[in-house]
Amino acid sequence: MSDKDIAREGIVAHENTSGKPRKRGCIGHCGRFWWVYLIALIVIIVIVVPVVILVAVPKIAQDKINAAELDVRDIKALDTQTQNFTMTIDSGIRTDGKVHAKVAPFEGVMYLEDWAPQRPFAKIQFPETSSAASQDVSVKQFVNIEDMEAFTVFNTWLLLNNTLRVTIKGDTSVRVDGIARDYPVVFKKTTTMPGLNLFKGTSVSDPKIITGNHTEDNGANFQGTVTIPNQSHVTFEVGNATFFNYLGDQDVGEVYINNMTIRPGDNVFPMTAKVSNEAVVAAMTKRPACETGKLTFGLRGKKVVNHGQPLPYFADSLASANQTVEIDISQALGFKIPCSQTS
Structure with a gap:
C-alpha cells in the first residue's frame, strides 16, 4: 500500500469518527432535557390555544358576520x-x-x-x-x-x-x-x-259624473278608476283613505279610496270624489284646460281608517306632501267647455 492510500484511509476514518459524537450528542441532549421541550409544548397548548379560542375565533366570527x-x-x-x-x-x-x-x-x-x-x-x-x-x-x-x-x-x-x-x-x-x-x-x-316616490305615475281612468239619485251617501258626485304604482318591495294594508282635493291652492273637496292594500306593481281601485262643480267648471274655462279637457288635481291625505280603527301612521305620512293626478274632465262631461274670452 502506498503512502497516498494510507493517507486517504486516515482521512476517511477521521471523517467517520468525527460524525458519530455529534449524533450521539444531539440524542443525549434531548434525553437529558426532554422535560424542557415537554414544558414548552404544554405552555403552547395552555396559552396559545386559549388565545386562539378566546381572541382569534370571536374576531373571525364577527368578521364573517360583517361580510x-x-x-x-x-x-x-x-x-x-x-x-x-x-x-x-x-x-x-x-x-x-x-x-x-x-x-x-x-x-x-x-x-x-x-x-x-x-x-x-x-x-x-x-x-x-x-x-x-x-x-x-x-x-x-x-x-x-x-x-x-x-x-x-x-x-x-x-x-x-x-x-x-x-x-x-x-x-x-x-x-x-x-x-x-x-x-x-x-x-x-x-x-x-x-x-314609493310619492306614487309617481298615478292615473285616473273612466271618469264619470254622478248625478241625481246615484249620488253616494258621502255626497260624492264623481267616480273613476285609479291606478297606483308601487315601485317598492313593501305591501301594506291601508284600508279606507280620505284625501283633500286641491285645484292649485284651492280646496275643492275630498277623494275616497276604500279597501286599499298596496302591493308591489300597479294597484287598481275604484275611487269616488265629492268635488265643487263650480270650481271645476271655472277652471275648465281657462287655458290650457279648455283646450286639453284635462285638469291636474293635488291629493293630500286627510284620514285613514281600517276595520274601524284610525291609522295615524299612514294618515300623517299621506298628509306630508301633495300627490298630483291628471283627470280628463271633458271625458267625464262628454264635451269640452269653451275657453273664456279672458283666459
Missing part, C-alpha cells in the same frame, strides 16, 4: 290596527360558506339609517341561521308599535323617497362547529330599499 350580505326581498304590513300590525319579511343571506357555524335566534331592531335619531320603528325576532353560502330567512310576527313617531317617519320616508336605507341590528351569538362555546357577535346590516 355576510342581506337582501330584503319583500316586506308586508298587514292586519293594520292603531297600535299594531302583522309584519312579514322575506329575505336572503349570502356568505362565503367557508366557516361552519350557527347564528343563534335574536331580537333585531329596524331603523332608518339616515334619520339622525336612528330610533327603531319595529322589533323583529329572527330565527336561527347557519353559515351556508346562501339561505332564505323568513319572519312573520305580530308587531306592537312602541314608537309611533319613528314608525310614522319610516312610512313618510318610504312614501316620499325613490330609495331609502334601513338598518337591522341585534346582539346574538355564534357557535362554530367543533367548539363547544358561544361567541357574542353583533348583527348589523344596512340595506337600500326602493321607495
Whole structure:
C-alpha cells in the first residue's frame, strides 16, 4: 500500500469518527432535557390555544358576520290596527360558506339609517341561521308599535323617497362547529330599499259624473278608476283613505279610496270624489284646460281608517306632501267647455 492510500484511509476514518459524537450528542441532549421541550409544548397548548379560542375565533366570527350580505326581498304590513300590525319579511343571506357555524335566534331592531335619531320603528325576532353560502330567512310576527313617531317617519320616508336605507341590528351569538362555546357577535346590516316616490305615475281612468239619485251617501258626485304604482318591495294594508282635493291652492273637496292594500306593481281601485262643480267648471274655462279637457288635481291625505280603527301612521305620512293626478274632465262631461274670452 502506498503512502497516498494510507493517507486517504486516515482521512476517511477521521471523517467517520468525527460524525458519530455529534449524533450521539444531539440524542443525549434531548434525553437529558426532554422535560424542557415537554414544558414548552404544554405552555403552547395552555396559552396559545386559549388565545386562539378566546381572541382569534370571536374576531373571525364577527368578521364573517360583517361580510355576510342581506337582501330584503319583500316586506308586508298587514292586519293594520292603531297600535299594531302583522309584519312579514322575506329575505336572503349570502356568505362565503367557508366557516361552519350557527347564528343563534335574536331580537333585531329596524331603523332608518339616515334619520339622525336612528330610533327603531319595529322589533323583529329572527330565527336561527347557519353559515351556508346562501339561505332564505323568513319572519312573520305580530308587531306592537312602541314608537309611533319613528314608525310614522319610516312610512313618510318610504312614501316620499325613490330609495331609502334601513338598518337591522341585534346582539346574538355564534357557535362554530367543533367548539363547544358561544361567541357574542353583533348583527348589523344596512340595506337600500326602493321607495314609493310619492306614487309617481298615478292615473285616473273612466271618469264619470254622478248625478241625481246615484249620488253616494258621502255626497260624492264623481267616480273613476285609479291606478297606483308601487315601485317598492313593501305591501301594506291601508284600508279606507280620505284625501283633500286641491285645484292649485284651492280646496275643492275630498277623494275616497276604500279597501286599499298596496302591493308591489300597479294597484287598481275604484275611487269616488265629492268635488265643487263650480270650481271645476271655472277652471275648465281657462287655458290650457279648455283646450286639453284635462285638469291636474293635488291629493293630500286627510284620514285613514281600517276595520274601524284610525291609522295615524299612514294618515300623517299621506298628509306630508301633495300627490298630483291628471283627470280628463271633458271625458267625464262628454264635451269640452269653451275657453273664456279672458283666459
